[in-house]
Amino acid sequence: MAISGVLRPGFVQIRVLDMAEAIIHYRDRIGLEMVGTEADGRVYLKAYDEFDRHSIILRECEEAGLDMMAFKVSSEACLDEYEEKLRGQGFEVTAIAAGEQPGVGRRISFMAPTGHRFDLYVDMELSDNGPMTNNPDVSQLDPRGMKALRFDHCLLYGGDIDGTKKVFEDILGFSTSEVVVDDDTGMIIALFLTSSNKAHDLALVRHEEDGKLHHVSFLVEDWTSLRDAADIMTRYDISRDIGPTRHGITRGQTIYFFDPSGNRNEVFSGGYAYYPDNPLRVWQASSVGKAIFYYERELNDRFMTVVT
Amino acid sequence: MTKKGFQISIQGSDKIMTCREDESLLSGLARYGQKEVPAGCRQGGCGVCKIRVLKGKFETGKMSIKHVSAMEKDMNFTLACKTFPKSDMVITVNIKGDRKWQ
Ligand code: FES
Ligand SMILES: [Fe+2]
Numbered sequence: 121m122a123i124s125g126v127l128r129p130g131f132v133q134i135r136v137l138d139m140a141e142a143i144i145h146y147r148d149r150i151g152l153e154m155v156g157t158e159a160d161g162r163v164y165l166k167a168y169d170e171f172d173r174h175s176i177i178l179r180e181c182e183e184a185g186l187d188m189m190a191f192k193v194s195s196e197a198c199l200d201e202y203e204e205k206l207r208g209q210g211f212e213v214t215a216i217a218a219g220e221q222p223g224v225g226r227r228i229s230f231m232a233p234t235g236h237r238f239d240l241y242v243d244m245e246l247s248d249n250g251p252m253t254n255n256p257d258v259s260q261l262d263p264r265g266m267k268a269l270r271f272d273h274c275l276l277y278g279g280d281i282d283g284t285k286k287v288f289e290d291i292l293g294f295s296t297s298e299v300v301v302d303d304d305t306g307m308i309i310a311l312f313l314t315s316s317n318k319a320h321d322l323a324l325v326r327h328e329e330d331g332k333l334h335h336v337s338f339l340v341e342d343w344t345s346l347r348d349a350a351d352i353m354t355r356y357d358i359s360r361d362i363g364p365t366r367h368g369i370t371r372g373q374t375i376y377f378f379d380p381s382g383n384r385n386e387v388f389s390g391g392y393a394y395y396p397d398n399p400l401r402v403w404q405a406s407s408v409g410k411a412i413f414y415y416e417r418e419l420n421d422r423f424m425t426v427v428t
Numbered sequence: 429m430t431k432k433g434f435q436i437s438i439q440g441s442d443k444i445m446t447c448r449e450d451e452s453l454l455s456g457l458a459r460y461g462q463k464e465v466p467a468g469c470r471q472g473g474c475g476v477c478k479i480r481v482l483k484g485k486f487e488t489g490k491m492s493i494k495h496v497s498a499m500e501k502d503m504n505f506t507l508a509c510k511t512f513p514k515s516d517m518v519i520t521v522n523i524k525g526d527r528k529w530q
Contacts (some may be wrong), residue, residue, distance in 0.1 A: 422467075
């Protein structure tokens, strides 16, 4: 099945306590390109291997966390279909006019059962600084900092993860690649959703409070890039959570760390290729340590409790 | 040149810990391996290090208002990771509110 419908995570809007510090972190440390600052104060950035205009939006606010995560959709017809199905399931769908973010076409927006806002859109202008397409070199710009290639996925925490799972599977055509279930009851504690060939595009963990952000993840090239990212974290005294290590789930290699507002970031590499005919991979909660941190084989205290 | 250090104690404990004025209370206390004030993001965003200052002067950096409201701030609630001591201090971790750490 070729990829159509929801293509990929397109952008994420993150609330930061101090814009100047946030820019240093996301631009100079993670290595994103500044795209621009708009009159309302929002700052737009992109990773060097992304074709589209922007993927990370920073909004200064007194409370850290996530404003919304948006997915790019392959056609207007799909967008209309999602809108109709969402309304049919009783969701309130808000239309956001083209141009609310520079270079972005019309969006539709809804609140998922876990209290997270998701936007869907078809059009975004291409960046002048995107990957080359004519006899392309590996990069047009010299990668900086942690050399993030792209915005990859988010892990979000909220109550009704079964409800959000249902929306993403039944309406938006995602598949679940892996779950963590309670050993006794089979209740899903964590789930990993993909709209593509990636092991996950969105992950959810059951949590007492809705609308929380666990992390925003950036793809880097390989395990060596994680070492280099870790060097940068120590050199610039960035608050590191855990890693370099590996996830059992997705098999991705990872470091978790925090931005200057306490939002968790991840640099991530690897992970298997997913196909929609793959059987569901299931982890029992009693093995959750290995599922999340494959080498440590146990969660750190922060994994379940520290969110923004 | 060594920076000035202040003596910090947690109410109900005899242990005196030293924290420099150029470091956060959380990093100062971390040197003693204490577990009473948990370390989360260390950046004022997640709220797990919330404490209340009972005695002493301090300055704060930017903190998420979700975890320390303006009113709480007036009542000396603060986040240890964004609190910089300006005198000896007595703090308490037994606070009501949104500490979710367990
Ligand atoms: S450790 Fe997160 S607010 Fe202090
Ligand atoms: Fe991740």
